[in-house]
Amino acid sequence: MDHFPIFVALAGRRVILSGGGDAALAKLRLLLKTTAHITVFGPNAAPEIKQWHASGKLTYIPRQIEPGDAMCAVLAYAADEDDALDARTSQIARADGAMVNIVDNLGDSQFITPAIVDRDPVTIAIGTEGAAPVLARAIKADLEERLPQKLGTLARIGKSFRKAADALPMGRARRDFWRDYYFNSGPKADSNADIQSALDTTLAKHIAQKPRDAHVAFVGAGPGDPELLTLKARKAIVEADVIIHDRLVTGEILELARREALIVDAGKEGFGPSMSQTRINALIAEHTQNGAQVVRLKSGDPTIFGRLDEEIETCAAHNIAYSIIPGITAASAAVASIGQSFTRRGRNGSVRFLTGHDMKGFADHDWASLAKPDAVAAIYMGKKAARFVQGRLLMHGADRLTPVTLIENASRPDQRIIPATLETLADVTAVTGPAVIFIGLAPRDAANSLADLPQEEFA
Structure with missing residues (x-):
């Protein structure tokens, strides 16, 4: 994570912006949702900026930014859409002590402005560190659709009720109350008065409840x-x-x-x-x-x-x-990764889950039964016991060419599938991650090629 997400307090604080075109307008539409004191510098400003100045929403100064203009500003935006002018703005603002964002220049910016889902006072910021703006917009659109417009109202009224909720003990009792309000009684209310009434009723219910047992x-x-x-x-x-x-x-x-x-x-x-x-x-x-x-x-x-x-x-x-x-269980994920089934008509009607070692050392099992040609077994914690298992099965007549598969880190990004036979089992267990060993199962021929294809091809 190269950018640590924070929410900056802007109430009553200065934010400056240099520029007057489309890039400046895009940033200002977001900044005007705050209660910051916004000052825009630039000799040529879009009509919207001049209208916002006339209505008192911001201050527009029709000239280039000069040293000292960013004094006491917490944030500064370089939005001139000109590399030389943006570099000049950045240098001046940094010298004056402001944090600088250069629009469309991630490498030289000190902070970034994420995509935002606004349910004031609930705000969700989505950032991809400049790697995938299209993805950020897609996530924003998905969240906009999912989150009710009333969520902000619920949060505002809930915020005013926080002192009353102190009547509940800190911790789970209080969390249960707020969960009940935000996901049950609050969303069912039709008006602000109903929401306030729901808060009172929900609090009374939770105060009357017995504390939850451990x-x-x-x-x-x-x-x-x-x-x-x-x-x-x-x-x-x-x-x-x-x-x-x-x-x-x-x-x-x-x-x-x-x-x-x-x-x-x-x-x-x-x-x-x-x-x-x-x-x-x-x-x-x-x-x-x-x-x-x-x-x-x-x-x-x-x-x-x-x-x-x-x-x-x-x-x-x-x-x-x-x-x-x-x-x-790991064996279920592992068998799926090799494109196989634990049981198959005409081959085997059972599968055994075994441990390679127990509290006494290497675990003993019914080796004669496991050595049969139709036996299928999944061995957990078997890396250290591999040579022991190999020896016991061979002693009881198992075929040296019995298929064996070791799956390391099943289901994880670094998963590895290592096919072997009973004869070579002890030679393939030098792995560092958690592993499951299958006796009697080999990877299906198509399994490895399927695993390499993009997941969306199977969606």
Whole structure:
């Protein structure tokens, strides 16, 4: 991120602009929505600028900007549409202490003006750092269509009610009230008087309610792609007070959390640094003491090799309510990436999900059954155990040419598909990311070519 988004307070402050043509008009139409004191410099101004000057909306000075003209200005726009004049304006404004934007010159600008969705006082700014203005406009158009015009009115009236809402405890109780107002009772009101009445009624209802009990949601974060999150999982993450997450949960998914939420890294790494399960259990109990809504965020699906039972037992021991929100397990994403199905008529009627190691070391399984020609298995946490698995299967008669596929970072941008056989399994496991190993499945011939095509071709 080269440009950090902020909202600058302009009430009663100076903003200057040099120029009088189309570029100047485009910027002024936005700036006139503010309560800034705007001064425009330029020998030739469009009629609209002169009309705005006559009506007192801005000050127009019919000459080029000179040193000292930008004193006390917070922002300055160089909109002369002439490289030499814009450079001169920028030099003068910077010397006077103003932040400068040169229209259509991102490299020499100190700030940019984003595309804006205006539901005053609700303002949404959309920026692409100059990379894709067409995309910014498309997003703006989409948001304009989605957001009701009444949203600004709801926000203005709600702002005046904030002191009254202090009657509710800070935190979740207050957030639940505002959520109820903005997404339920407020939008149903027809007039300003009805909106005010809805606020009063909604506040009274929430004051009368009992505080919400602590709750833990065991949420499946899926294999890493945020688009593979379920709607229910996304909602739980957004509403959480505390998120205790695994090492493999991606940053893009954690970005969905509220800024005020406490994010706790409880990562475990096989044969590496780990937080103990006892400590994780203690964190769950600790963060629910004051009624917090806790999300225990597990990669994949929490019910598959997620040590879920131990954490549920912690909830039971402390009388903490809990729920389980399933996720897409890594094997499901991985098998989709190779264009295959876990089961197939005439080939196999079952599939086994196995772990490569357990608390005692390498995990033991029914190797004789797994060595059969029709067996299909997905091995989690199998990189370190690959040679052990290979040896056990060969000892029980498995064909050395049994197809094997290793999928690293399933569903993520850096996903890799590595085809092999049982004979070469131990030679292909030198990967750094999380991996699933399929025994008895090879990538479909078309899978790799399909993965390279743009997604829109399949939309």
